[in-house]
Amino acid sequence: MAYTQYETVVANTPDELTAKLTQAIADGWQPYGSPVSITEGFQVLQAVVKGSSNVGGTPGDITSDSITDASDVGKAVLVSVDAAAARAATGSGTSDFSGSYNDLTDLPAIPVEGDAAMLEAGTDVIAHTWSAKLIHDEIARQIAAISA
Secondary structure (H helix, E strand, O other): OEEEEEEEEEEOOHHHHHHHHHHHHHOOOEEOOOOEEEOOOOEEEEEEEEEEOOHHHOOOOOOHHHOOOOOHHHHHHHOOOOHHHHHHHHOOOOOOOOOOHHHOOOOOOOOEEOOHHHHHHOOOOOOEEOOHHHHHHHHHHHHHHHHO
């Protein structure tokens, strides 16, 4: 770390600390860490620093290139200007899949819709889909047959 100066702002109340920190920031200081409250005397302290935390002690903006443990893909995502650029950086959304189920390979069998005769027979061993109306009508038919 290349901080060149380190100080502590001390205040007796949170409002006083806010006012003193506002002035310190205007003077080029930056808060460092969290405020600390000391119960004896009811003081509130905040560390402040001047200088740079950049590697090598050189002041300036931190860029994606200065993040040494980020991958090239991670750096590309950091500098992406929008979601499409981030997807391109990670290779997401680059498939040529049309979105149609019929364009897939190794398709599972989708059950076909059954009819009333199949439902009435009740012997089909192939998966089918049944509408609620068809099931209702078959149950009603069976109840009527029992009642007759």
